[in-house]
Amino acid sequence: MDEPYPDNLMAAPACRKCNNEFSIDEEYLACLLECVIAGDTTPDKLRRAKISRILQRNPSLLERLQRAWMNDVHGPVWAVELDRVNRVIVKLARCHAAFEFNEPQLHEPSHLEVKPLPLMTEEEREAFERDDDRFEVWPEVGSRAMQRVLMMDSEAFVEWLAVQEGNYRFRTSQANGLTVKIVLREYLGCKVVWD
Incomplete structure (x- = not known):
């Protein structure tokens, strides 16, 4: 940033x-x-x-x-050094899992996807941008996610959270495993899932 x-x-x-x-x-x-x-x-x-x-x-x-x-x-x-990129993305996703849900994820994710937004098909981009996970799992009491639920109800996880406009945004979900989606520089789309 x-x-x-x-x-x-x-x-x-x-x-x-x-x-x-x-x-x-x-x-x-x-x-x-x-x-x-x-x-x-x-x-x-x-x-x-x-x-x-x-x-x-x-x-x-x-x-x-x-x-x-x-x-x-x-x-x-x-020629991208994907191992280096993946390490950073997983680190960021672990931080969001711990911060948002109070659910530290110290093991490797079950799914990791990193793809430039311009290279996504229209269908891939729509699926990436929308939250097709229904709100079914309550976050841990005291977590930031629970605070957002109490303040905004289930709409708390519909929007992307922009940390710095144009540089970094993310969204989290627990409906289908713990999922963290990240967009860097409005160019690189990342999805990390822990089952």
Whole structure:
């Protein structure tokens, strides 16, 4: 996200190892997304100043992203390090599961899907954006999700929660397993499910 950060930024407790272990992968994903959106790896051509500064001070990451970019007959193609992307997405989803439902998910998810929104079919995009999970499971008493239910009833989980407009939004559900959907930079759609 960009500064200034939202006043109500969510945080879930984590050990030092978990909190720091993903920093390099998070930096990679943030820079990758900005370069993909810009269609270029040149720091001066990127819209987000924060990402431009990271790539200017980290020439090895810049070189890594430059090597990942290829020009195809259909346009630019990126060789993405999916393991790094997946680690970040699962970390974020675990945070939302713990924060929203007070349901820490320390085991691996049963389903992980990461796909750019522009590459989704119309049907995939509609299914991703809507909440086809009926509200059937009550969240744990005292959790943020329960507070939202008490304030807004079952409509609490119909809308996406925008953490920072244009940069990060998410929605959670417990109807068909614990599900967390995340959209990064209005480009990358992510779905993580624990049965």
